Amino acid sequence: MRDPYPVYRRLREEAPLYYNEKYDFYAVSRHADVEQSLPDWKTFSSARGNILELIKSDIEIPSGTVIFEDPRVHDIHRRLLARIFTPRKISELEPQVRDFCARTLDPLVGTDRFDLVAAVGAEMPMRVIGMLLGIPEADQAAIRDATDENLRTEGSGQMDFTDGAIPNNETLVDYLDWRRENPSDDLMTDLMNAEFEDENGTRRTLTRDEVVTYITVVAGAGNETTGRLIGWAGAVLSDHPDQRQELVDDPSLIPNTIEELLRFEPTGPSIARYVTADTEFHGRTVPAGSAVLFLVASANRDERRHPDPDRFDIHRRIGQQLTFGHGVHFCLGAALARLEGRVAVEEILRRFPRWDVDWDNARMAQTSTVRGWETLPLVLG
Template sequence: MIEYDPCSEAVFDDPYPFYAQLRAEAPIFRHPRYRPWFLSRFDDVLAALLDVKSFTVTEGTTSMELLFHPDPDGGEETYFDRSDLPMEIGAVATLDPPVHTRVRAALSPPFKPAAAERLEPFAREIVRGCIARARERGGLDAVADFAGHLSVRVACRVLGVPLDDADFYVRCINTLFERDAGTPGVTPRGRDASMELHVYLIQRIQEWRAKGTRLGGLADAILYGDFEGRRLNDLEASFHLSMVLIGGTETLPKAASAAIYRLWQHPEQRARVAADPSLAPQAFHEALRYDMPTQMLGRVATREVEFHGQTVEPGEAVMFLWASANRDERAFERADAFDVGRGLPRILSFGQGTHMCLGMHIARMEGRVLLEELLAAFPEYDVVEADAVRLRSEFFRGFGSLPLRVA
């Protein structure tokens, strides 16, 4: 019997035994409580990601949009429905080609490898400030005081929006992804936080446009650029801004704190990376594979697709279990071992194909800088594991707090 339930406390505790069972016994699986099919093997997820003719993102990609039925058990809605919003051009993650191709091209310049390289001095300065404060206090939280502090400020710099708003963005985004035990999906306070974020962004967008303010970053393209022959309306612009803020604020702190935690668990590997900083990219890459923060993203089928003898019908949703695919023993030797010597194998943490993560070069730079600077300053840091807090969510997995002692 398949026991996987993405919103169960047991899966929140440790999803990997459930993923292993899915891969072995039911590589395509459907739970009666939820809307979509689940794919758990690396090759299946990769094939679906690359098949833009059989799958669409226009109905959403996240668990908030695709996992839950519109009105489960007659209760309150636990899903997020964008269909009634006045948006023809949603965030790039919810666009199919050819519109996606044109919109992505308009947004991509600040995310190219050379742009990430230009951001590195800014990122390193922020990280060194975090290190200096940690030295004074004798410790830091690897999420709030370190990786999270960096990631939101880099996202603001990419957009060109004021850094003064960084902590507000973090609060709204973190609240959006909080979950309550026993209640699946977005919480009421999460919905309120999402509304608060978009209302605030729309107010700022209206102010900037009224004054003709140029912010000097990606926000200028979002506010004033040509998208399919017109400017984005205020709501569309807010969704594009929030896409960058959420993407930059949520995933990187979880991946970086996972790397910090796993290196602490494996002191011999930590010593290797500290002695040879050129291994920092591999350590971050392995953390992305081993502890993929985003548990699932999905698509909706546009035509019949078959996996392992099961036909997915048009209109049916399919969730790709990224974290399971990254631990697939068919794709990786010793898949359940953390090994910075693994190199840089192909993983799914940034997606593949048309919707490959725009910010992946920036994320890799940030992860590398965080590990380089932490290990240069505190090569024998200690994790206060008793005080660590893990997030409990069907969508994200990782640390909400990871206190470190440093000397």
């Protein structure tokens, strides 16, 4: 986990279609193969989940889990969320995101060190998702902690789905019941009231369980991944002080820096799919019924796609970004993640132009779906 890229390089060169006998899954590592396969939802299905352990568990996926569905049901449910994640609504959040960063970082000015993940990475995404859902600040930390705990893989190294594909977050459930009696201008209220035509042609609103699933997915997807992006910004820019200084001198380079960070250290290194029909990679057949991991983190560093791919370059022209997926499941929250990452880097560099990481006390999070820093102490210069 600390540095998977040498193994990814070997996979691309020696086994672009790799089979792991112990855990019975295939892995695809080259950019062209990942880019071509992800949009092919008929062959590479999300209906059993997009996490390897979930696919292998073969448990029932609750309705409304849009990231674990295929068209046509997927398209119906995604349209409901797309009403919320419009460019206009995302851009309207920027002043609040910036204000949160300022309130968080200003008290740290004059100190000699702080933990970037604890101060910003674990806090800001939670606040933003809380704003979208309409959850009071007092309850946001409990919801984030419960969501993050479901992703942890301590001990066995594998996620536990004994409580279902989408374990209930009791705090969210309680809040939903309260919000039903006290509607407001937020995502939760919108979802409860949204009318749509379901896959059976019935005009209706979402059931209570479906709304719970929706908001649980949004809370989980929005917290962990964006927080890890902010952590990677601190780690990678510490390792590249010359490029960091360029950003201090010219903040207009920051949006492209976020794209390069997403390529260089994607917070979600792999995407799993269930194979519905025999398919071929590099002269070998992946049989129907298999599980396959598309190694996005490897594809992002494929020299066939990106020259000198192991070099971090804030001026790189990236083009198609695989980190948010590709095709019908392209991440609905991509614009929000980019906004949060950009604003965080802008506000951090405005106050702290130089830092080093205390690597002896930095610790990576242990999950099988998201890769990033649990703690990242910055020593300010």
